Amino acid sequence: MALLEVRDLSVSFARKGEPTVTAVDGISFDVQPGRTVGLVGESGCGKSVTSLAIMGLLPRRGTEVSGSVLFEGTDLLGLSQRDIEQRRGRDLGMVFQDPLSSLNPVVPIGLQVAEVIERHRGVPRRAAMSQARELLDRVGIPDPDRRLKEYSHQLSGGMRQRALIAMALACRPRLLIADEPTTALDVTIQAQILDLLTTLVADTGTALIMITHDLGVVAGMCDEVNVLYAGRVVERAERHELFAAPRHPYTAGLMASVPRLDSSGEQRLSPISGSVADNIPWEQGCAFCPRCSNALQLCGQATPEVEHTGDGRLLRCHNPVGEATPISVEGP
């Protein structure tokens, strides 16, 4: 059985006097125990909202969540406030994007780690603190005894993210969600943090949902990848297969817009044209159609359905890359 089964998850935000915005539009995916699953896409594709919905961290006011999030068979969306609180930090941990703003500036780092242990393990402060010390040591923070008493402004960016990882993993959750955990960090630190995450989830058998827009991160650590566009999954595949042969034009576009070391200097990067603002609603066809280099006339008229392409891959596209195109539409 899958550890986490997300089924038809939709999230929409309603604001007074403004049209309802659907950020997540019927997303389904599974996370098997111990596996690392990537959610990939541009800003605004719904990847962060998906993670917050799983954690039950969306603001209650003006938010409509439907579908189900089964964690070991229990629907997290149906839990009471009390019950979801007890699972957060214990069964599900989360690491956020900006380590500086994600840490409380007036509470010592040690207490911020120890309070999770205190809460879920029911141990007294002293014992929780000594466990916090071990955790800081394990996530590679030097001189943990000193760091316990320090505050977030005294730590470097990398150390802050290490501390946040220590908090998220303090109670050995079975699922960790990392929402762009390296975006706010220096490149050299990024690699260290990703290494740390990879090692820790491997050691503890924690399943990881890696949310990122960075294909390099995906290539480095995910077992399986879900590519999101405008709130829907447009392609899913095992990592190797996805990188070997991207099928969705959006996935292919993402890969073509990343510089590669093995390409010749002559080859230019080809960014995806336009922005998410050019989308058409899914009801009218494929949302990616206005930006798609492979678009057919059909794409602007009929919504593509999810297809199983046999080898365990999923695809939502009328005219995938790497197939003989019946009626190709030439660009101007």
Add this chain to the structure above:
Amino acid sequence: MLRYTVRRLGQLVIVVAVLSILLFAWLRSLPGGPVSALLGNRATPESRAALIQQLGLDQPLYVQYWKFLQRAVSGNFGVSTGVQPGTPALEVFLQRMPATLELSALALLLAVAAGIPLGYFAARRRGSWLDNVSITWSLVGVAVPVFFLAFLLKYVFALELGALPVSGRHEAGINATEVTGFYILDGLLTREWDAAWDAFLHLILPAIALSTIPFSVIFRITRAAVLDVTEEDYVRTAHSKGLTERVIRARHILRNALLPVVTIIGLQTGALLSGAVLTEQVFNLPGLGQALSLGFQRQDFAVLQVVIIASAMVYVLVNLIVDLAYAAIDPRLRTR
């Protein structure tokens, strides 16, 4: 921290020195002067000249200031000429200070004790009736002049309903022993419970009148700060760790939200004295506020100098305490 405190105390000396010069010159440039105030308009030129000489007002300003400084160093701040003629100014100050401190402390206590919890709960239940009522009341609170509110309270609760005393610090004929000059404290110290209670009753209306503005400001700042902090990323992190609401509120929201509130409490404490002038006037409390208004009417230089310089010192000290409290709450300020 210690160096910082010492440096700030050094600043205090500079503030007092500059203020005393400005004040000295300014008081003596006011029209009229103490001689007219003391002798009236029909005094003979001879008696005027004699008094001017006796008070040393015929000498150049810098000589007067120098003499003032010389005496001040030995604790002699001159003699009151108008508020309590013949009494040393310092004694006038010390006699009246307890009444004002007692009033201000109670007013500040009321403002903080009501403003912070109400601001907090109004923010937690934004848009509820509690929120709306508190916001409206705090708007009224900053908009209504203190003296008007004081008169209104006095009229309704003291004169019409007779529920509370009209004026003064004690009921006539009450048996009270004076120890410190703080009447509530004195009553408690000497176990004269009825005297303590009576002093407290006398302070209720003036303290409410005086606390209205600081309450409104503290309430609004607390509410806004709690709303801001609730949206912070670290509060989301705290939720993601599954902490209980109680811990999140106390440890993660309230502590951060208190930072701007502490600052504003300091500023409002300074403003209390100006409110006390009006409140003491309406409720006939023999405090420093009353001494200030009497002092200006009768041009009592000595008393005005002592009271104003002392208030400035209190203001600087309160803000030093605020800064130290700020550093105690916010570790980012400690390690600079």
